Amino acid sequence: MDTAVTAQKKWWSGGHSPFNVSYGKLMMWYFLMSDAFTFGALLISYGTIRFMSTSWPDPNEVFHSFPFVSHTAHLPLVFVSLMTFILIMSSVTMVLAVHAGHMRDRKAVAKWMVWTIIGGIAFLSCQAWEWTHLHELGAWWGHNPFANEDGTIASTNFTNFFFTITGFHGLHVTSGVVLNIVILANVLKGTYDDRGHYEMVEKVGLYWHFVDLVWVFVFTCFYLL
Amino acid sequence: MEHTHTGVVHDEHGHDASTKGIWKTFWILLAITIFEVGLAFSYLEWHWMPRLFLNSIFVALTILKAFFIVAEFMHLRNEIRNLIMTILIPLMLFVWFIIAFLADGDSWKNMRKDLAPGKPAPAAMHVNTEEAHH
Incomplete structure (x- = not known):
């Protein structure tokens, strides 16, 4: 694809992509934009309900556990920071895979894709542990064992939003891992060498970074604020 | 290889x-x-x-x-630039979304506080707080 952008170039006169990207990549961008609105709607409705409530459970009291550490230990933010680190790390390995794809370095693409998949699975495992732990405490859709910050009994809004939004994000991570595995299989088969480019790695990479991007907002909205 | x-x-x-x-x-x-x-x-x-x-x-x-x-x-x-703009400009709707919805949530909270069952009507509330001071 031509990347030389000249001032005289008539982008809209036909014969080439006016956005200088392939159809597939452009549509991935627009899909991600629409998905951003879906997540945005969920997070904004969460914010609206939280603003509407006179009090809300304190995240530092709710999320303070770590696997293999006594339940009485008070470790707010530690586990979710680890999850954030894993996801950022897997984003980095994804960019390195895309980068290796530009070099047509099949072995390197496969290596970084494998690391990205491992990162994704590690993140999902962490989330599975957190959900299991909260479920054991009695938290689920429609059940909220955590009191408000001011000591009053909380509504189920807190757990409903938490499980819906992190669940929807986890679903995105899951489909991202599946897509990454499909792409890895194609890389190993040599499909993209035959095709002459590794653009599919870039497209699935965009999706993967978006999942990381959403997590940045989920992390802030549920654990920091 | x-x-x-x-x-x-x-x-x-x-x-x-x-x-x-x-x-x-x-x-x-x-x-x-x-x-x-x-x-x-x-x-x-x-x-x-x-x-x-x-x-x-x-x-x-x-x-x-x-x-x-x-x-x-x-x-x-x-x-x-054109691609960047087609992606970022629609996302600006979020500015309005966030301001409008959070403000709505806030006013909803105030209404629930002021108009909760058992609470005196807003006009009488002023008198009520005055009494509490004595």
């Missing part, structure tokens, strides 16, 4: 430079996250600043992280 190295040799320089950029972005994102968590911990320990101020910092840093992910990892900054 001979064919796996095609195209690598003449790109050796660009390879180094952009891999460096990737890791730089990673360190920036990690540093911001560590700073956020550190700030949260220091607040838990000492409550040394207003909550609203702390939350504003968190939101600003989140947007900064989002910028780095989209610009560097998703390479949006290297796309042509």
